[in-house]
Amino acid sequence: MKKIMIDPITRLEGHGKIAIFLNDMGDVANAYLQIPELRGFEKFCEGRPAEDMPQILQRICGVCPEAHHLASTKALDDLFQVEPTVTAKKVRELLYSAFFVTDHTTHFYILAGPDFIMGPESPVAERNIFGVIRKVGVELGKRVIQTRQQNYWVIETIGGRGIHPVFGLPGGISKGISEENRAKIEEIAKNSVDFARLSLKIFDDMVIKNKEYLDMMLSDTFTHRTYYMGLVDDQNKLNFYDGRIRVVDPQGKEFAKYAPREYLEHLAERVEPWSYLKFPYLKKVGWRGFTDGKSSGVYQATPLSRLNVADGMATPLAQEEYEKMYETLGGKPVHHTLATHWARVIEMLYAAERMLELSRDPGITNLDIRNIPASTPKEGVGVVEAPRGTLTHHYVTDEKGLIRKCNLIVGTTNNHAAICLAIKKAAQDLIKQGREITEGLLNRIELSWRAYDPCMGCATHALPGQLPLEVKIYDSDGHVVRTLNQFDS
Amino acid sequence: MKTLILGIGNPVLCDDGVGIRVAREVSKRVRDPQITVAEAYHGGLFILDAVLGYDRVLLIDSIQTKEGTPGEVYRLRPGDLSFARHLSSPHQMNFITALELGKALDLPMPERIDIIAVEAGEVTSFRERCTREVEQAIPVAVEMVLSEFQASGKDEG
Numbered sequence: 229m230k231k232i233m234i235d236p237i238t239r240l241e242g243h244g245k246i247a248i249f250l251n252d253m254g255d256v257a258n259a260y261l262q263i264p265e266l267r268g269f270e271k272f273c274e275g276r277p278a279e280d281m282p283q284i285l286q287r288i289c290g291v292c293p294e295a296h297h298l299a300s301t302k303a304l305d306d307l308f309q310v311e312p313t314v315t316a317k318k319v320r321e322l323l324y325s326a327f328f329v330t331d332h333t334t335h336f337y338i339l340a341g342p343d344f345i346m347g348p349e350s351p352v353a354e355r356n357i358f359g360v361i362r363k364v365g366v367e368l369g370k371r372v373i374q375t376r377q378q379n380y381w382v383i384e385t386i387g388g389r390g391i392h393p394v395f396g397l398p399g400g401i402s403k404g405i406s407e408e409n410r411a412k413i414e415e416i417a418k419n420s421v422d423f424a425r426l427s428l429k430i431f432d433d434m435v436i437k438n439k440e441y442l443d444m445m446l447s448d449t450f451t452h453r454t455y456y457m458g459l460v461d462d463q464n465k466l467n468f469y470d471g472r473i474r475v476v477d478p479q480g481k482e483f484a485k486y487a488p489r490e491y492l493e494h495l496a497e498r499v500e501p502w503s504y505l506k507f508p509y510l511k512k513v514g515w516r517g518f519t520d521g522k523s524s525g526v527y528q529a530t531p532l533s534r535l536n537v538a539d540g541m542a543t544p545l546a547q548e549e550y551e552k553m554y555e556t557l558g559g560k561p562v563h564h565t566l567a568t569h570w571a572r573v574i575e576m577l578y579a580a581e582r583m584l585e586l587s588r589d590p591g592i593t594n595l596d597i598r599n600i601p602a603s604t605p606k607e608g609v610g611v612v613e614a615p616r617g618t619l620t621h622h623y624v625t626d627e628k629g630l631i632r633k634c635n636l637i638v639g640t641t642n643n644h645a646a647i648c649l650a651i652k653k654a655a656q657d658l659i660k661q662g663r664e665i666t667e668g669l670l671n672r673i674e675l676s677w678r679a680y681d682p683c684m685g686c687a688t689h690a691l692p693g694q695l696p697l698e699v700k701i702y703d704s705d706g707h708v709v710r711t712l713n714q715f716d717s
Numbered sequence: 718m719k720t721l722i723l724g725i726g727n728p729v730l731c732d733d734g735v736g737i738r739v740a741r742e743v744s745k746r747v748r749d750p751q752i753t754v755a756e757a758y759h760g761g762l763f764i765l766d767a768v769l770g771y772d773r774v775l776l777i778d779s780i781q782t783k784e785g786t787p788g789e790v791y792r793l794r795p796g797d798l799s800f801a802r803h804l805s806s807p808h809q810m811n812f813i814t815a816l817e818l819g820k821a822l823d824l825p826m827p828e829r830i831d832i833i834a835v836e837a838g839e840v841t842s843f844r845e846r847c848t849r850e851v852e853q854a855i856p857v858a859v860e861m862v863l864s865e866f867q868a869s870g871k872d873e874g
Contacts, residue, residue, distance in 0.1 A: 272729065272843035287729045288843070293758070334762065357814065361821055369822045377766055392758060 246651055246673070254661035259652040261644070261677060273634040278307055278605060278625050282396045285621065285636070292639070293392045294327040294383060295614035296621070298469065301396030303621040306489070307608025307629075308398040308601035315594040316400035319386060321469040322413070322586040323393065324612070326382035328468055328579035329375065329420045331615040332531075332572050335681050336427060337372045340569050343675055344435050355671075364430065375423045378416040382583075385409050400598030407593055414587040420580035421545070427573050428549055435570070436556065445566040446557070449657040450676055452520045452649055453478040453563045455510055455527035457642065458534035459613045460485075466538040466578065468613040474537045475510065478522050480561040484512070488611035491620055495637070496525075498645070507645045508637055518649050526649065529617030529642035530680055531571035536561035541574070543581035549574045565650055568679040572615075605629045614639040616681050640682045650676040720752045721771040721827075722862060725778040727758060731844040732787065732837035732851045736777040739835070739858045743777075746863060765815040765824075774827045775865060776812075777858065779851075780834035787838030788850035790858045795830055833861055 251257040269288065276284065282300040286293035298320060305312055312320070342355045345363055353359075361369040380390055386405060387393025395401045405413070435441045444450065455478065459471040473491065475484040484494055498507040498515050509515050509525035516524040527533075541547040553570055554560050562571075586592060610621045616639030624633040640647075654676035659665060724740025727733045737756050744754035757767050768774045780791065795813055819826045835858050838848045846852065 268843045284729060287727055287758070338762065357818055358821060361818075366822055369818075370824070373762075373765070373822060373824065376762065377769075380766065 246677075248651075248655050248659065248673075250659070256652065256655040256659050259648065259655045259673075261647050261651060261682070270634060273631050276631050278304060278608075278623055278629045278631055279398070281621070281623060281631070281634070283392075283394065285634075286392050288636075292327075292331065292614050292616070292619075294324065294387070295612055295619050295639070297387075297393050297396050298324055299610045299612045299614075299619045299621040301398070302470075302488075302610030302612065303608040303623050304396075304398035304610070305608070306610060307605045307623055307625065309603040310399035310599050310601035312400045313596045313599055315404065315591055316597050317470070318586055318589055318592055319401055319405060319597070320396065322405075322583060322592065323383055323386040323395070324469050325579045325583035325586065326379040326386075326413075326416075326420075328615060329424070329576055329583065330379040330383075332576040332579065333372060333375050333379075333423070333427070335615070336431075336569065336573055336576070339681065340572075340678060343671075343678065344431075344441065344569065349671075368426075368430075371423060371426075375420060378419060382413050382416055385413070397598060398601045402597075404595055404597045405593050410587060410593050414584065417580060417584035417587050421577065421584055424573065424577035424580045425545065427576060431570060431573050445564050449654050449672075450565045450650070450679075451563050452528075452565060452646060452653070453522075454520045454524070454646055454649075455483060455513070456533035456536040456561060457527050457529040457618055458537040459611065459618065460538055461542065463542070464539040465542040466534050466540075466575075466613075467542070468579070470612075473611065473618060475527065476537045476561060478520070478561070478563070480536065483510075488609045488620065491609065491611070491622075491637075505641060505644055508642055509645065518645060518652065520646075520649060526645045527642065528646045529639065530568050531575050531615075532562060532565075532568040533617070534613060535571045535574065541578050543578050543585065545581055546574055546578035549577060565676060565679045572681075616640050617642040640680070643680050643682065647677045647680050647682055650680070718751060718772045719770070720749075720773045720775070720866070721768060722747070722752060722754045722775045723757055723764070723767055723777065724755070725757045725760065725764070725776060729843055729845055731839045731842050732835075732847045733779055733840040734845075735779045735835045735837065735847050735851050735855065735858070738847065738855055739777045739833070739862065742855060742859045743862050746859075747866075749866070752866065760812055761815050762818075764812045765819050768816075768827050768830070769819065770825050771827045772829070774830045775862060776830065776832045777862060778832065778834050779837035779840065781837055781840070785836040786850075787836050787848060788854040789836040790854055790861060791832075791834045791836070792861060793832040793834055795832065797832075831865065833858055833865075 249258045282297045285300045286296040341360045346355045346359045384390035388395045457475050460474045461467040461471045472485050477483045495508050496511040513525035541550045605625045607624045620637040622635040654673045724736040726736040728737045835854050
């Protein structure tokens with residue numbers, strides 16, 4: 229069997245390899261996303277006080293610490309059987325909304341933008357953030373940076389520290405919001421709403437009105453009919469911070485709706501020998517391999533999945549955009565992976581609107597920020613929607629609250645099987661016997677998984693050496709017969 | 718001169734966190750009100766956010782080179798890193814690209830950026846301490862950081 233290796237993945241949150249295995253005919257037999265292993269996590273957590281988890285677990289992921297902090301804090305609420313105060317819930321959600329604005333902004337402009345704004349066939353030298361700036365202008369580039377900075381100010385102000393918040397406590401938060409800061413947050417929320425609307429206009433002008441892109445988005449290469457998962461509120465509207473987990477089948481019909489504590493009744497994890505990262509699937513459907521359809525337990529938990537499971541958006545402008553997306557793409561659910569980018573920008577608008585609502589809430593500056601826990605801890609589960617998918621933290625402790633067991637299902641892990649599926653399908657359609665493997669073809673394959681914004685759970689920060697995108701083609705004896713470097717000049 | 722000393726890394730990922738460890742030691746010994754010592758847990762755009770508005774920046778990070786020995790300490794300038802402009806970092810973008818982005822957007826960028834980098838051995842295991850070789854390199858890197866400012870103080874004096 230021949231093997232093509234794309235290593236590393238470019239423009240991604242984390243670091244992994246794509247392996248494409250060819251059969252003797254030169255067609256694609258299998259394709260996988262392989263993720264490097266970080267070791268010793270369980271052991272690292274064992275014996276530590278549960279209250280330390282919101283600080284420690286946000287370190288495992290360098291990309292979305294805010295999500296880990298809140299999932300962990302909610303797991304502590306459950307562990308200590310303490311309901312947070314109304315004010316604490318609102319303030320937590322306010323911080324989380326600001327985080328979603330920054331994270332989705334980064335993905336849309338920095339990571340996904342080059343593909344869409346420059347075009348997937350444009351040369352590598354142009355298909356990057358500098359090409360994007362040349363095309364959309366310096367002023368918009370400045371607004372991207374400004375939006376991030378303003379919202380990180382909100383995270384720092386509410387969370388007590390930039391990027392890695394320290395405010396989450398079982399039963400509430402450590403400090404409230406002053407009127408002065410509330411007013412500033414309201415201004416930032418207004419700017420963020422404007423910015424998200426502008427981003428949707430850019431998406432509309434450059435992607436939706438471009439027939440080539442729209443055709444690509446709707447093509448079979450980028451289509452997978454799977455189950456979808458996401459958190460919904462009691463009206464079945466999307467919510468990032470709280471609610472019940474809803475799963476819909478490939479026809480869009482509700483398959484399950486459950487409380488975070490019940491997740492193990494609904495999910496099982498498949499282990500494959502070639503990847504340390506597990507493959508969660510829907511237990512009641514079963515594992516049928518890397519395949520889609522109603523009989524396969526493969527599900528997705530992405531921005532598009534969240535829109536697919538929700539009956540709508542809880543804010544008015546995002547609701548309009550939600551309706552427009554489904555109208556344009558032919559109704560619910562949408563199975564086109566590349567529409568995830570569209571869903572992400574709609575979520576950016578929802579997050580900004582929700583931030584504005586919460587900043588104007590008359591109770592947001594109240595001082596009742598914490599209920600003190602009094603129960604003996606035993607077991608707790610906390611779930612939030614991380615930007616890349618449903619995030620679950622589950623702790624078991626002794627009676628003193630020291631961790632005995634810790635299980636996490638992170639956003640990208642939910643999508644691991646679907647990402648492999650997407651890579652395989654794109655590779656099968658694009659790499660055929662005898663066809664030359666070009667940079668453009670490889671980028672099309674990358675497009676299929678970049679939509680998931682997969683975060684590899686890899687928080688390593690060591691400065692890399694030269695890391696060109698490299699493709700090695702092996703003959704059936706395992707010898708390298710050709711090497712392609714994407715950045716060779 | 719408004720100066721930032723920024724330790725970068727993940728403090729629970731063994732040698733990956735050496736930049737943070739060095740910065741914490743440095744912060745105990747810096748008295749100059751013009752110098753801020755801070756920590757960053759992300760790379761890429763977050764570094765850009767952090768350095769804006771400073772005149773001079775010294776980054777302290779871990780590094781892995783092909784022939785390197787864990788615990789080696791290097792003094793580098795951004796131009797010494799060979800991955801310029803390729804969006805291929807484990808972060809959202811490598812920091813050279815982030816710095817170029819800052820210039821392209823005409824943001825208030827530092828006039829001078831230096832890097833002290835410590836060769837890392839183990840960066841894939843959760844541990845609060847670094848490996849022995851890298852632990853031993855921490856005081857070396859701390860002195861190197863402090864000497865940067867003593868030297869510049871003399872230059873300016």
